[in-house]
Amino acid sequence: MLVLVLNAGSSSLKFGVFSAGDDTREVFKGSYERFQNGSCEYRFRHGETDERGAAAFASPSDALKGVPDALKRFDLDSIDAIGHRIVHGGSRFSAPTLLDDETVEAIAALTPLAPLHNPANLEAVRLCRGLWPNLPQVAVFDTAFHLTNPPSATTYAVPAAWREAGLRRYGFHGTSHKYVAMRAALEIGRPISDLQLVSVHLGNGASVCAVNRGQSMDSSMGMTPLEGLVMGTRSGDVDPGAFGFLSRRLGLSVQDIEDALYEDSGLKGLAGSSDMRDIEDRAAKGDPQAQLAIEIYAYRARKYVGAYAAAMGGLDAVVFTGGIGENSPSMRRRICDGLDFMGLQLDHDRNMAVNLSHRAAPQIQAYGSRVRVFVTETAEQLMIARETAAALAGGRSGGELRLPIAVSARHVHLSREAVDDLFGKGYMLDQAIRLRQPGHWAAGERVTLVGPKGRLERVAILGPLRERTQIEVSRTDSFALGIDVPVRDSGELEGTPQVTILGPAGSIATDGLIIAARHIHANPADAARLGIQDGDYVDISVGDEDRSLTFGRTLVRVGANAFTEVHIDTDEANAAGIEAAGTGELVHI
Ligand code: ADP
Numbered sequence: 094m095l096v097l098v099l100n101a102g103s104s105s106l107k108f109g110v111f112s113a114g115d116d117t118r119e120v121f122k123g124s125y126e127r128f129q130n131g132s133c134e135y136r137f138r139h140g141e142t143d144e145r146g147a148a149a150f151a152s153p154s155d156a157l158k159g160v161p162d163a164l165k166r167f168d169l170d171s172i173d174a175i176g177h178r179i180v181h182g183g184s185r186f187s188a189p190t191l192l193d194d195e196t197v198e199a200i201a202a203l204t205p206l207a208p209l210h211n212p213a214n215l216e217a218v219r220l221c222r223g224l225w226p227n228l229p230q231v232a233v234f235d236t237a238f239h240l241t242n243p244p245s246a247t248t249y250a251v252p253a254a255w256r257e258a259g260l261r262r263y264g265f266h267g268t269s270h271k272y273v274a275m276r277a278a279l280e281i282g283r284p285i286s287d288l289q290l291v292s293v294h295l296g297n298g299a300s301v302c303a304v305n306r307g308q309s310m311d312s313s314m315g316m317t318p319l320e321g322l323v324m325g326t327r328s329g330d331v332d333p334g335a336f337g338f339l340s341r342r343l344g345l346s347v348q349d350i351e352d353a354l355y356e357d358s359g360l361k362g363l364a365g366s367s368d369m370r371d372i373e374d375r376a377a378k379g380d381p382q383a384q385l386a387i388e389i390y391a392y393r394a395r396k397y398v399g400a401y402a403a404a405m406g407g408l409d410a411v412v413f414t415g416g417i418g419e420n421s422p423s424m425r426r427r428i429c430d431g432l433d434f435m436g437l438q439l440d441h442d443r444n445m446a447v448n449l450s451h452r453a454a455p456q457i458q459a460y461g462s463r464v465r466v467f468v469t470e471t472a473e474q475l476m477i478a479r480e481t482a483a484a485l486a487g488g489r490s491g492g493e494l495r496l497p498i499a500v501s502a503r504h505v506h507l508s509r510e511a512v513d514d515l516f517g518k519g520y521m522l523d524q525a526i527r528l529r530q531p532g533h534w535a536a537g538e539r540v541t542l543v544g545p546k547g548r549l550e551r552v553a554i555l556g557p558l559r560e561r562t563q564i565e566v567s568r569t570d571s572f573a574l575g576i577d578v579p580v581r582d583s584g585e586l587e588g589t590p591q592v593t594i595l596g597p598a599g600s601i602a603t604d605g606l607i608i609a610a611r612h613i614h615a616n617p618a619d620a621a622r623l624g625i626q627d628g629d630y631v632d633i634s635v636g637d638e639d640r641s642l643t644f645g646r647t648l649v650r651v652g653a654n655a656f657t658e659v660h661i662d663t664d665e666a667n668a669a670g671i672e673a674a675g676t677g678e679l680v681h682i
Contacts, residue, residue, distance in 0.1 A: 094485075095120075095171060096478040097164070099157075101217035102143070103209055106153040110169050119475060121169055125156035135159070139167045152217045161224060162635040163315065164447030168496040175221050175230040176481030178473065180210035180265060180318070182234030185532060187656060189484040192218055192230040195621075196365075200232065206259070207317065209355065231481040237308045238267030243527050244534070246311040247405075262320070264312035265349075266294045268480075269471040270302035271309075273412045273454075277467045278307075279408065280454050289407045291398050294471065295424065296415035297325035297367065301394065305399035308651070311398050311404055319354055321389045322397065325367035328358035330393070360386050369417045391427035399426065402435055406552060410465040411437065413455075419449055425457070428465060436463030488528060496613065497658040498635060498675045499529070500666040502614055504553040505540060505571050505594065506563045511603065515540060515596025524556060532557065542566070546575020547596075564592055564602075567664040581607040581649055594664040611661045612648040619657040623679055627651035632661055635677035640655040640670030644677075 278285035313321025363386035454469035525537035
C-alpha cells in the first residue's frame with residue numbers, strides 16, 4: 094500500500110510517500126518551506142535524486158496543489174491512502190481516525206485548543222479531499238499518545254468553571270515520543286511494557302515525555318504546545334502571573350503577550366536566533382547571551398528528565414531525538430551532566446561519535462551506567478504511514494470494522510454510601526488510573542469480596558461512583574465465592590444475589606453481584622460506520638487461529654464520547670486465547 098503522509102504546518106508543508114506494510118519504508122520525501130512574496134523553496138528526495146529549487150506558491154495550502162504533479166513526476170501517483178498529522182485531537186481522538194464529514198467537523202471544533210496548528214492541518218485535509226476524492230484519509234493525532242496521562246498530570250489547579258470549559262493538559266509530539274520509545278525498547282530487547290523511559294524531543298518545538306511501561310504518563314507540553322521546555326521561538330514554562338505584570342507594566346494585550354510567547358521567545362527571545370547551530374557557534378566565540386541561552390535550555394530539559402524519573406519511580410533509559418537531540422553532542426552532554434546521582438553517566442566519546450544513518454539508535458552511556466542513553470532520529474511521518482495503513486487494514490467497507498477488545502477482570506462499582514461504609518464517611522477514592530472510556534478511572538484502593546465458599550482479595554474499584562453498588566465477577570469467580578451469579582446487563586440489578594464487601598473501615602452486605610453480559614461501547618460515529626444502534630445485539634468473532642470463536646448476543650451501548658471497544662470478561666478472554674487485549678470483528682447484525 095502506498096501512503097502519502099502530509100504534515101501541513103502554518104509555515105511549511107512536509108510530505109512523504111511510504112510503502113506501508115510489514116516493513117514500512119519511505120520512498121519519497123518532499124517539502125515546501127520559506128514562503129515569501131508569493132514563492133517558496135522546495136526539496137524532493139527520491140532514491141538518488143535530491144532536487145531543490147524555487148516554486149511559485151504563496152502558502153503551504155497553495156503548495157499542496159503542487160503535490161500531485163510532484164508525485165506524477167516521480168511515478169508515485171498511484172497512492173492508496175493519505176495520512177494527515179493533526180496536532181490537536183482533544184480528549185476525543187485517542188487513535189488514528191478515518192476522516193469523514195463528521196470527524197472533520199469534530200476536529201474543526203477543536204480549533205480553539207490549537208488555533209495555530211489545527212486550521213492549517215484541516216485546510217490540507219479539505220484540499221486533499223478535493224484532489225483525491227476517492228482515497229481514504231486518516232488523521233493521526235499528536236495528542237493521542239498522551240490520553241493515557243492520569244488526571245494528576247492533566248489537571249491544572251484552576252477554578253472548576255475553567256476546567257469544565259476544557260482547560261487541561263494534553264501534551265504533543267505524541268507520535269514522535271511513541272516512535273522513539275518503541276525504538277529504544279527494541280534496542281534494549283525488552284518489551285516496552287517493562288520499561289520506564291524518558292523521551293527528549295528537541296526540535297524547533299521541544300518536549301519531554303515520561304513513557305511509563307509503554308504508556309505516556311506525563312509530558313512537558315500542556316493545554317497548548319507552549320508549556321515546558323525552552324524552544325526555538327516559544328518560551329516554555331513562564332509564571333502565569335506574567336500576564337498581569339506585562340499588562341500593567343507594558344500595557345500589552347493578551348494577544349500581544351501570547352504572540353510574543355509563541356513567536357519571539359525561547360532561544361530567539363534569549364539570544365536573537367531560534368537556530369541552535371547559530372547559538373552554539375556564537376557561544377563558542379564568547380557571546381554571553383548565547384551562552385546563557387544554552388545554559389537555560391539545558392537546565393530546563395535536565396529538570397524535566399529528573400522530574401519524570403521521579404514521577405515514574407524509576408528510569409531505564411533516556412532517548413534523545415529532534416534536530417538538536419540528534420545533532421548536538423554538547424547539548425546532550427549538558428543535559429545529562431549532573432544526573433550521575435540517579436545512575437546516568439554519559440560516555441563522552443560515544444556521545445561525540447553518534448552516527449544515525451540507517452535509522453540507527455546508538456547508546457551513549459558509559460559502561461556501568463545503570464540508565465541507558467539513546468540517540469535516534471524521530472520518524473513521525475513513518476509512524477503516520479504505519480498507523481494510517483493499520484487503521485485502514487482494521488476498517489472494512491460495508492459496515493464491518495475490527496474492534497479493540499478490552500478484558501474486564503473482576504471489579505466493583507460503588508455507591509457513595511458504600512464508600513462511606515467501607516472507607517469512612519466522606520472518603521474520596523484515589524482516581525489512580527485513567528481508563529479508556531472518557532471520565533472512567535480505576536481507584537488506587539482495593540476491596541475484598543467474601544462469599545460462603547471463599548474470598549477474592551484486592552478487587553479493583555472502578556469509578557465514577559454510581560447510584561447503586563454493582564459487583565462484576567466471572568463465572569469462575571462465582572465458584573470461588575460459592576454464589577450462583579446470574580449474567581446481567583450492567584445496571585439490571587433486580588433480584589441479584591448478595592455478597593459481602595470488606596474495606597479498611599468496615600464491611601457491607603449488598604446485592605448487585607452479576608456476571609456482566611459482554612457488550613460493545615461505541616461512539617455515534619463508529620456506530621454509524623458499523624451500522625449498529627444502541628440496544629442492538631450483534632455477533633463478534635475473536636481470538637487467534639487456534640482458539641478463534643464467535644460470541645453471539647453482544648449488546649451494543651452507544652455513548653456520545655465512548656471509546657469504541659468490546660468488553661468481555663476473563664473467562665471469555667481465556668476461552669478465545671486473548672490475554673489483556675485483542676481485536677475482534679463484527680460478523681453479524
Ligand atoms: P522541527 O521541530 O521544525 O522539525 P528540527 O527537529 O529540524 O525542527 O530541529 C531544528 C533545530 O535543530 C534547530 O534549532 C537547529 O539549529 C537544530 N540543529 C540541527 N542540526 C544541528 C547541529 N548540528 N547542532 C546543533 N543544533 C542543530
